[in-house]
Amino acid sequence: QVQLVESGGGLVQAGGSLRLSCAASGRTFSNLAMGWFRQAPGKERDFVATINWSGVTTYYADFVKGRFTISRGNAKNAVCLQMNSLKLEDTAVYYCAVSKYGSAWYTRITDFGSWGQGTQVTVSS
Numbered sequence: 001q002v003q004l005v006e007s008g009g010g011l012v013q014a015g016g017s018l019r020l021s022c023a024a025s026g027r028t029f030s031n032l033a034m035g036w037f038r039q040a041p042g043k044e045r046d047f048v049a050t051i052n053w054s055g056v057t058t059y060y061a062d063f064v065k066g067r068f069t070i071s072r073g074n075a076k077n078a079v080c081l082q083m084n085s086l087k088l089e090d091t092a093v094y095y096c097a098v099s100k101y102g103s104a105w106y107t108r109i110t111d112f113g114s115w116g117q118g119t120q121v122t123v124s125s
Contacts, residue, residue, distance in 0.1 A: 002026040002114045006096045009119030012086055016123075020081040022096030022116055030076035033099035035112060038092035038121075045095070045109055051079060052104040059104045063089075086123045093118040 008020040020036070035050035049060045049070040058070050069082040079096060097112035 002098070004096050004098065004114055004116035006094065006116045006119040009094060009121045011122045011124060014086060014088055014123055014125055016086050017082070017084045018086065018121060020083065020094055020096075020119060020121070022079045022081075024077045024079075024096075024098060024114070028077065029098050031102055033102055033104050033106065034072060034079040035097050035099060035104075035107070036070060036079070036081045037095045037097060037109065037112075038090075039095070039118075040089075040092040043092075047107040047109075048094070049081060050099065050104040050107055053102040057104045059107065083121070086121075088123050088125060091121060091123045093120050 003025045006022045012018050031053050033052045036048040037045050038048050039045040051058045051070045051072050055072045067085045072079045095118045096116040098114040100113045
């Protein structure tokens, strides 16, 4: 059974940083891309970032470019999201997901087959 567990969320002031981690277990994902999505209250779940199976290629939503960095561990079953220069509008539940594909270019929710439970990130003024 696939399990994704996120950690690292919390409360941070605007301009601060947080690092989210996601550990995947139950099967190997070394040949699949992984990604992060977020969902703010009352809004749809949005794509944030993806990283391909090898960890070489990344893709970001425009609203996080230059501020967030996605990376994955050597074992390829873990993914992190370093979030810098956080803004109030970054407040959301952040979800880790495993893609159905090896490429980082697939960013729709339906392109991802396994999801974590989410971790809350709250940015305060």
